[in-house]
Amino acid sequence: MKYVELHARSAFSFLRGASVPEEYAEAAAKLELPAMALTDCDGVYGSPRFFLAMKKAGLRGHTGADVLCTDGGRYPVLVKSRTGYQNLCRLITQTKLRTEKHPKKPESQAAAMPEEWAEFAEGLLCLTGGADGPLAVALRRGEGRACLERLIAIFGRGNVYVELQRHYERDQEARNQEAVRLARSLQLPLVATNGVCHAYPEQRKILDVFSCLHHKTTLAEAGRLLSRNAERHLKPGVVMARLFADYPEAIGNTVEVSAQLTFELTDLGYEFPRYPLPAGQSEMEFLRARTLEGARLRYPAGYERARPQLEHELRIIEKLQLAGYFLVVWDIVNFCRAEGILAQGRGSAANSAVCYSLGITAVDSVAMGLLFERFLSEERGEWPDIDIDLPSGPKREKVIQYVYRRYGERGAAMTANVITYRDRSAAREVGKVLGFDEATLERLSRLAPMWGWNDPTNTVEARFREAGLDLENARIKHFYELTKGIRNLPRHLGQHSGGMVVCQGKLDSVVPLEPASMPGRVVVQWDKEDCADLKLIKVDLLGLGMMSVLEDTLELVREHEKKDIDLGQLPADDPAVYQMLQRADSIGLFQVESRAQQATLPRLKPTKFYDLVVQVAIIRPGPIVGKMVHPYLARRKGTEPIEPLHPLLAPILERTLGVPLFQEQLLRMAMTAANFTGGQAEDLRRAMGFKRSQERMQEIEQRLRSGMAQNGITGKMQDTIVQSITSFALYGFPESHAASFALLAYASAWLKHHHLAAFTCALLNNQPMGFYHPAVLVKDAQRHGLRVLPVDIARSSYKCSLEDLQLRLGLNYVRGLNAQTAAHIVAEREREPFFDIDDLARRIPELCKDEWTVLAEIGALNTLQAKHRRDALWQAARAGRPVGPLLEGVSETAPDSPLPPMTPEQRLEADYRGTSLTVGRHPMAHYRAHMQTLGITPATGLTKLSSGRWVRIAGCVIVRQRPGTAKGIVFISLEDETGISNAVVMPDVFLANRLTILNCAWLIIAGPIQNVDGVIHVRAEQIEPLKVDSIAAASHDFH
Amino acid sequence: MYACLYAEGNLALLVECARYFSPRYEEYSADAVLVDLRGAGLLFGSWAEIADAMQRRIGVAANIALAGDPDSAFFLARSRKGITLIHPGEEAEALASVPLRLLPCSSETAAVLHAWGFSTFGELAALPAAGIAARLGAEGTALLRLVRGENNRQLRTVETPRSFRDDIELESPVALLEPLLFLLGRLLNELCAALMRSALSTDEVRLALTLENAPTHSCVLRLPIPLCDPMVLLKLLQLELGERPPAAAILKISLELEPAPPRKTQHNLFVAAGPEPQVLEVTLAKLRHLLGADCVGAPHLLNTHRPDAFSMQHFPGNAAAPQNPFPAQPALALRRYRPPKLAQVTKHQERPAQVRSGALRAKVIAAAGPWRTSGDWWNTLAWNRDEWDVALANGVLYRLYEEVGSQRWFVEGVYD
DSSP: OOOOBOOBOOGGGSSSOOSOHHHHHHHHHHTTOSEEEEEEETSOTTHHHHHHHHHHTTOEEEEEEEEEBTTSOEEEEEEOSHHHHHHHHHHHHHHHHHSOOBTTBTTOOOOBOHHHHHHHOTTEEEEOOSTTSHHHHHHHTTOHHHHHHHHHHHHOGGGEEEEEOOSSOHHHHHHHHHHHHHHHHHTOOEEEOOOBOBSSGGGHHHHHHHHHHHTTOOHHHHGGGSOSSSOOBOOOHHHHHHHTTTOHHHHHHHHHHHHHOOOOTTOOOOOOOOOOOOTTOOHHHHHHHHHHHHHHHHOTTTHHHHHHHHHHHHHHHHHTTOHHHHHHHHHHHHHHHHHTOOOEEEGGGGGOHHHHHTTSOOOOHHHHTOOGGGTOOTTTOOOOOEEEEEETTHHHHHHHHHHHHHHOTTTEEEEEEEEEOOHHHHHHHHHHHTTOOHHHHHHHHHHSOOSSOOOTTOOHHHHHHHTTOOTTSHHHHHHHHHHHHHTTSEEEEEEEEEEEEEOSSOGGGTSOEEEOSSTTOEEEEEEHHHHHHTTOOEEEEEEEHHHHHHHHHHHHHHHHTOOOOOGGGOOTTOHHHHHHHHTTOOTTOSSSOSHHHHHHHHHHOOOSHHHHHHHHHHSSHHHHHTTOHHHHHHHHHTSSOOOOSSGGGHHHHGGGTTOOOSHHHHHHHHHHHHOOOHHHHHHHHHHHHOTTOHHHHHHHHHHHHHHHHHTTOOHHHHHHHHHHHHHTTTOOOOHHHHHHHHHHHHHHHHHHHHOHHHHHHHHHHTOSOSSSOHHHHHHHHHHTTOOEEOOOTTTOOSSOEEETTEEEOOGGGSTTOOHHHHHHHHHHHHHSOOOSHHHHHHHOTTOOHHHHHHHHHTTTTTTTTOSSHHHHHHHHHHHTSOOOTTTTTOOOSOOSOOSOOOOHHHHHHHHHHHHSSOSSSOHHHHTHHHHHHTTOOOGGGGGGSOTTOEEEEEEEEEEEEOOGGGTTOEEEEEEETTEEEEEEEOHHHHHHTHHHHHHOSEEEEEEEEEEETTEEEEEOSEEEEOOOOSOOOOOEEEO | OEEEEEOTTOHHHHHHHHHHHOSOEEEEETTEEEEEOTTTHHHHOSHHHHHHHHHHHHOSOOEEEEESSHHHHHHHHHHSOSEEEOOTTOHHHHHTTSBGGGSOOOHHHHHHHHHTTOOBHHHHHTSOHHHHHHHHHHHHHHHHHHHTTOOOOOOOOOOOOOOOEEEEEEEEEEOSHHHHHHHHHHHHHHHHHHHHHTTOEEEEEEEEEEETTEEEEEEEEEEEEEEOOHHHHHHHHHHHHHHSOOSSOEEEEEEEEEEEOOOOOOOOTTSOOOOOHHHHHHHHHHHHHHHOGGGSSEEEEOSSSSTTOEEEEOSSOOSSOOOOSOTTOOSOOEEEEEEEEEEEEEEETTEEEEEEETTEEEEEEEEEEEEEEEEOTTSTTOEEEEEEEEEETTSOEEEEEEETTTOOEEEEEEEO
16 A cells, blocks of 8 residues: 655654654665655754655655644645745744744744744645644644634645544544544545654654653653654554555545645755846856956966966856856955955865956965866866855954845855764763763763774773673663664754855745844754755855964054065065974964974975975875875885876876875876766765765775776775775865965964064964964963063053064953953053052942952052052952942052062962963973973973983973874873973873873873984873972863 | 860860860860850869860860960960960960961952962961951951951850650560550650640651660651640550551650641631641541551552553642643543453454453453553563453443553453
8 A cells, every 4th residue: 555654753853853864764765655754843954864865765755844833733734836845934934033042942932823824825735733733732622623624724625634643542543533523524635644753663762862851851750741652653554554444545645645745855946146247247257357357466477378277167167157156256255355354265166266366265276286177067067165264253254244234134044053962962961861860970971982082992881881880781771772872863953154055035935044043143954965965055154263363463564563464475485484384383373283283394394385285184184094194204205115006096196296195186096096987076075075974985985996996906906095085084185275274374384484473462362273272372482582571451452462563461361351341441541541550440440359359460450550469469459349439539548568479489370370371481490490300301402312212301281182093192292491392192101191191280201202303202101290389271182 | 264175076075075164165166166264263273274174074185275265266276286375465476377278268358368478367467457457348357356366255155956855764564555655645745745835846756665675666757737736646656556566565665756836827718627637637547557558648640651650649738639631531430450450352353352351251342442552661660551442242341451562461440
């Protein structure tokens, strides 16, 4: 018996369904259902994934939704036509946008008003629903007939089906009988559904857990909120026919309804916005003119050389009718330029000379010989992807708001980011639902993997045993299975960091929009993969801290050094900058400041821009796991012959010394060695970057192997090539992307070398970002000769600033100082300088006691007639305590503070407590004499020692790292007053010293020194805590 | 003159010693007792002799300090080992070296003093009083008095809480209920009279009977409302002892009444008066005695799909009427068999056709079902069953169910 399931909720109903759309498609195929509809609550969140999975399984996936109405019922509506789909999207958008998301009331639900249905009913087919459907709600009020008459009036007689569900429940059957009676009397057709909430029976447990999470209760207390039995799973036609043997027409009608649902998600009617053009000009003509105009500026000398490539690209753009898209992106970049906002395209767009000419990207793809087809190809016929890096913070927001303004509130929206249950959140939520106490919950959630790398012996069972939990225990077993079950299921909808979808006309007719938790933002219900799958064009406006730093640096240089620097015109290949990089003197630089990058720079020894492109791309999990780093460095050094993996691949790998480093090379390798077509290569690329791609990667590997076998590449050679290609599944940079990043890396290095004060100031003003804590950045700048001045209430601005090319810490570094108060201080001071502490208290009355204390302790009040920090504290303690109007003007008679001045150690402690850093001597400098008695070598002393010599190093831990690619090795960086020393801790040493390493901010590490090509490490064999007074130094830990 | 006795974890010894030397003493902390020694010199000798006598009386290592004000004595006892004797007027000098962490101040003030770089009383004591008042307010002034040894205050003397407890040691063991009740009646009369004198009632009666060659027999009566009627309490004890008699003859009776404020009620003019609470309580106790504690009270439906899930709550329980959890339930009453009756059911086309259970043997004329429920899968109460409503040939409507795992059938009840 043919049966189509027409009422099903997936996990995209957020805590009301327990299966992902792909599971439904898989189950539907197994149960031989020809089609199925997904009706998630108040949205079409899961529809793209459902539609594509069903299509892949050769089945029809219908679109619909369970829309909540203010009368309390959930209306299951199915989409018949594009008009219906557009109506559904607009209705959901309308309800969602008028329901403001309240951070404290996430449960506030959007609901459609009964009168809205009439406006949006065309093209929709309405079922009467299950226990929460409109008919059940009306029957409880004794208004069943009126309800059906109303539905007929709204949707039309042919579009209302009386729904019957049978889950073996008494009250449900009573309702069914009443529904049948009404249907007969109104001559409405019946339709059977199973009100599905999960694909398989065993997933009922997950549904119960979700019900608890939804109602914020535990399984023990949920009671009748839980499902009565496990019958809400997908059932085959035979079973449904048996269930409804007394109403066979209800089963037959499912097929009839399915036949009416002709709409497919590929028919969205999406149209990219048209750029407003001068009269009589086509988009293509306009784009061509702008491109050639730009090219003349970008290629002042080599215009003719670039011309053929430009013409080639323009031809493809014209053929694919993408001129509008380029113009829209160009428009955004133009806006940025007009507003003085730095903007730079990244990703594959940098492969395009058109993008370069239009000023969208900064990489000269012609000069670098980058592959345009990686960005856009006729064969793939897919929309290009242009990502634009912008300064993070308010400037990026300004650009986003410009796009909203430009395309209208309902014409543009951010793409969603589906937040799923991860190990830790799954463990915590399941533990809560099972009623574990707080201590057990803490232990259980700690079981979730924390470090990047896991020991092979670190099995789930072992981890449970370690935590004192027995997997044989029924509750623990439930916990384990449920945690596994809900992992990766959607939890809620977030907002993607920068992806924007724009539309010609109404975007809310294409996909429902809803408010994001951030005011002024609207998100679509799909994530960026869904948008790409359904060919919605998105522009990624990404916030990049370094862009803000560069922009702020240029501004500071302009203001204080009276120089105008154009980032596009920086001196290329400045030897001094490359020497700095070769020394791994890269703290604060973009992309090349990490421990791993610093350990490679002296070996790679970059001397030109392309070396920097390689440097940026090489320290990635892809090349590291693919074992490409060492061969490349050895070949560069000349200790290994330059041979390609296979003679066929020689031209592809020529530039990277026979070692594949970039995504483009991997694609070309697949095309050359395994006869992949461009489209298949693109499949490969998407599988690489696609988070739902494990199975796809396996399929592709099979295809790779058979293709290579055809070309006679077999055995070990085949394995090596496959490994090279598939290891990029972890992460690999496209060459153009690496080039864009390398430009920023070079610019940051150049600015640090030539304008250290401005660069450091900008870095400090854009924290948190990068790899190092501000305390490390300050000490590094000081070692480079920059004078850093402490916070001074009489001079500091809110942000860090420059005074005669000396860096003055800003009030933003004062821990706990309210930003508005700080702004008031600066404004008042500009009006008239503060005379003394009492004057400050009178004019800034909102300064609270804690703020007074911290300002006095860090010495920021010293210039207000305080002899020393404690004197300031004494005065501040009085000033911060209002005495009332009577005594306000009375000053203290006792002239001097009775408090003793702080010792240098106390000042240091106060600096760290109040600003998390010190501009004075490094803490280690205070202990140097003692360090010498302990036989500690300072960081700069290590360069003079030969490899193998036993040394002891000590300092403040600034980095602890255990990367997933390093097989359990831990990297630690220690800072002292002379610089930074690095240590490598093997897994056994780490295990023996785990607590010391993780908990101590100051360490002494001893072991033999290793100096390879100028990269110096101490191989840690002994680790002990260093006893330093209570200075709470902060490290950046990347576990 | 005041003394401070300080010894960690020996408060009882310190209190005993303090009582010996003076009726006025203060339990300052879990480790310290302050004693007002004014006038004690006439009885016990010089201050030094008193200190020595105190040390001997405590019997364990303790710090004893005598000073002109109680707080100074405490700080000195806390910071100096052995005996310290400071004559009035010399406190400030003696206190100068006491560490500041001993000063009882708010964490906020402690942070300020730490920030000022102070570590001893002397450093704080040296500050000008006006300056401190301007910065630390009233708390600062009070602290300054403490660190300067100028905080002359009265002791907060200890008031022993009142106990309503009495014991009777019996010369010969009592083995019968009647003489026991006679003795209990006497105790209750006295204790209730004492309660009434204090304008109190009791909401808990604790009885402990020391038995001959058997462990102590205890029982606790928790009363829903405070009572002070010895007759009612005696009746309740009688029912309790009748239900759970002691295992052996009684050597000693200990009875304690937990004091509670008496019940205050105002009757509602428009609500019919219920039985007197004490009378009702006695009646319920009689019923519990007859039927067992689990069978008396008000049934309360549990919030679960589990069939026949209810608990018994103390009667009269909450006054609010429980909400009907099954609003859509057909209005047909089911009389349940508790426990359900095991049955043998023959099926035809997956539906019950014949039922046999004890004397019941009948053909199924009509059957509705299955009605499937399962739940509590996370604990040992897990159930999974299919219910059927069947009309048998005998003209009666029954509810049957099949346990899905064991495939056992039961007759759960009969419909009215």
